[in-house]
Amino acid sequence: MRLLRLLADLGAGLVAGLVAALLMTTVMAALRYALGIPPPAELFGDRVGPHLDVDTFIGLINQYGGYNQLKQLGAGSVIAGQLAVGLLIGLLYAVLVGRERARRPAKVWPLGISRRSVRAVVVAVGLLYVLSLALLWPVLGISYRGLPPGPAAWATAVAMLVAYASYSGALLLGYRLMTSRTPLRRPAMLGRPIGRRAVVVGGVALALALASRELIERLFRMATFDYDGMQVRGPDIAPITPNERFYIVTKNIIDPRVARPVWRLEIAGQVRQPQTYTFEELATLPPTTQETTLMCISNPVGEGLMSNAVWTGVPLRALIAAAGPLPGVVRVVLQSVDGYTDTVAFDKATHPTTLVAYAMNGEPLPQRHGYPVRAVVPNLYGEKSVKWLTRVELVGYQAQGFYERQGWGPTFVVPTTARLDAPHHEQRFAFGPDLAVLLKGVAFAGERGVARVEVSFDDGRTWQPARLDYVGSPLAWVLWSHTWRPERPGTYRLVVRATDGTGRIQTPVERGTVPSGATGYHRITALVEA
Ligand SMILES: Nc1nc2c(c(=O)[nH]1)N[C@H]1C(S)=C(S)[C@@H](COP(=O)(O)O)O[C@H]1N2
Numbered sequence: 280m281r282l283l284r285l286l287a288d289l290g291a292g293l294v295a296g297l298v299a300a301l302l303m304t305t306v307m308a309a310l311r312y313a314l315g316i317p318p319p320a321e322l323f324g325d326r327v328g329p330h331l332d333v334d335t336f337i338g339l340i341n342q343y344g345g346y347n348q349l350k351q352l353g354a355g356s357v358i359a360g361q362l363a364v365g366l367l368i369g370l371l372y373a374v375l376v377g378r379e380r381a382r383r384p385a386k387v388w389p390l391g392i393s394r395r396s397v398r399a400v401v402v403a404v405g406l407l408y409v410l411s412l413a414l415l416w417p418v419l420g421i422s423y424r425g426l427p428p429g430p431a432a433w434a435t436a437v438a439m440l441v442a443y444a445s446y447s448g449a450l451l452l453g454y455r456l457m458t459s460r461t462p463l464r465r466p467a468m469l470g471r472p473i474g475r476r477a478v479v480v481g482g483v484a485l486a487l488a489l490a491s492r493e494l495i496e497r498l499f500r501m502a503t504f505d506y507d508g509m510q511v512r513g514p515d516i517a518p519i520t521p522n523e524r525f526y527i528v529t530k531n532i533i534d535p536r537v538a539r540p541v542w543r544l545e546i547a548g549q550v551r552q553p554q555t556y557t558f559e560e561l562a563t564l565p566p567t568t569q570e571t572t573l574m575c576i577s578n579p580v581g582e583g584l585m586s587n588a589v590w591t592g593v594p595l596r597a598l599i600a601a602a603g604p605l606p607g608v609v610r611v612v613l614q615s616v617d618g619y620t621d622t623v624a625f626d627k628a629t630h631p632t633t634l635v636a637y638a639m640n641g642e643p644l645p646q647r648h649g650y651p652v653r654a655v656v657p658n659l660y661g662e663k664s665v666k667w668l669t670r671v672e673l674v675g676y677q678a679q680g681f682y683e684r685q686g687w688g689p690t691f692v693v694p695t696t697a698r699l700d701a702p703h704h705e706q707r708f709a710f711g712p713d714l715a716v717l718l719k720g721v722a723f724a725g726e727r728g729v730a731r732v733e734v735s736f737d738d739g740r741t742w743q744p745a746r747l748d749y750v751g752s753p754l755a756w757v758l759w760s761h762t763w764r765p766e767r768p769g770t771y772r773l774v775v776r777a778t779d780g781t782g783r784i785q786t787p788v789e790r791g792t793v794p795s796g797a798t799g800y801h802r803i804t805a806l807v808e809a
């Protein structure tokens with residue numbers, strides 16, 4: 280009899296704990312959806328990410344089949360962990376209440392919950408809350424709605440408190456509903472009170488499950504999974520990449536949707552007079568328009584994590600000058616509302632081409648490319664061009680950003696690179712006296728500019744000049760082409776290489792993307808068939 284009772288108690292604790300944890304997860308999802316407040320499931324990756332070394336990071340990405348899969352695994356594990364801990368606390372609570380009942384009735388609160396059990400739950404969950412805050416401290420300032428980091432940290436802490444409190448309340452109430460033998464004020468409507476209560480708890484759980492499913496589906500639809508890593512390449516490559524086709528890389532599971540009215544840009548750190556700008560204030564400053572190509576450090580030779588746009592914004596150095604940098608500043612930390620950071624040398628930050636951009640190809644920055652404001656840092660890998668920029672901090676030490684801490688770099692200057700966009704690898708051509716194959720592609724050499732592009736049809740033994748069809752700004756890629764008339768059928772190895780504006784030929788040394796970006800020549804095979 281006593282054993283049965285214990286089992287019933289434990290069962291009730293388990294169900295109450297699980298339902299309470301589900302409620303908490305739903306509260307977190309709702310706050311994320313409605314207010315852009317990051318739940319622990321999202322914060323986890325941001326907390327852990329920079330502390331992985333780059334080989335572990337890339338190893339995990341490969342092991343789980345991609346960055347998207349790794350992001351899902353991280354968030355999924357935290358949610359599973361939350362449910363497991365919630366359930367465990369429910370079990371412990373059942374044991375505690377059972378022991379209490381065996382002694383004598385303790386003082387009782389409204390609804391017949393003992394004061395002792397309330398205290399126990401508050402202490403346990405309170406401890407977990409403090410622990411969570413301590414663990415997530417460095418990333419609390421994230422706000423996907425664009426609140427500045429200070430207020431954002433408060434919002435995250437309060438939201439987490441609300442979520443944890445919802446767990447505590449639901450556990451106390453749920454357990455009491457399922458186990459109490461004294462009726463809860465209202466008369467029995469559905470037979471024995473215990474049965475009615477089971478129906479109530481079951482109903483609440485079902486409603487919760489439905490609500491959280493709906494929320495999770497919506498959040499999934501907002502997620503970056505279907506566009507993170509989007510590339511642009513191929514025979515229709517355009518000089519200026521249309522906004523909808525510009526490559527995308529993001530660390531986020533769901534990208535920020537910044538509400539401009541709450542967003543601010545802060546210039547802080549070692550400055551005489553810290554500055555805070557609203558979007559409207561930024562937009563009244565004298566703008567610069569500048570064509571600049573961005574390329575991701577993870578772009579393998581020949582691939583499409585590289586695009587070109589015309590950016591409009593304010594030179595960062597104007598903002599830094601207005602704040603009055605103090606002597607001793609060596610680096611500038613660029614921080615995003617999503618918690619992402621990267622750094623540039625003070626000299627680079629104050630170079631006239633380093634922009635705080637708010638327009639891309641004449642349109643407001645698209646959401647995915649950093650709306651309302653991003654950094655555009657020419658000549659360095661795309662990592663430095665922090666999207667959804669919210670804070671610029673001048674520091675007197677060698678600060679490191681999100682990926683820098685993993686060990687990428689140390690140099691982030693883009694090497695000279697060239698790509699064949701047409702034909703595609705192993706494309707077949709029917710040989711004939713009139714066969715003319717149009718080779719096309721892009722070449723990029725950061726701010727050094729591209730002086731020359733050459734192609735080879737014999738795997739690099741001999742080279743022929745290509746035409747430069749499009750030469751934009753000195754910070755942009757070039758588009759090149761070459762008409763090839765094969766003299767006989769065969770299997771050809773096509774290679775392309777560029778020479779930069781300083782006269783240096785692109786290095787043939789093959790290097791992978793980790794840790795400083797890929798080098799080597801892009802090679803493809805063309806099959807000319809008799
Ligand atoms: N806030 C923020 N900025 C960011 C990133 C990010 O995850 N968050 N990713 C960086 C990386 S790795 C690259 S390559 C570029 C890509 O910019 P794009 O998506 O506009 O092409 O943004 C950089 N800026």
Ligand SMILES: [Mo]
Binds near residue numbers: 576662
């Ligand atoms: Mo990147």
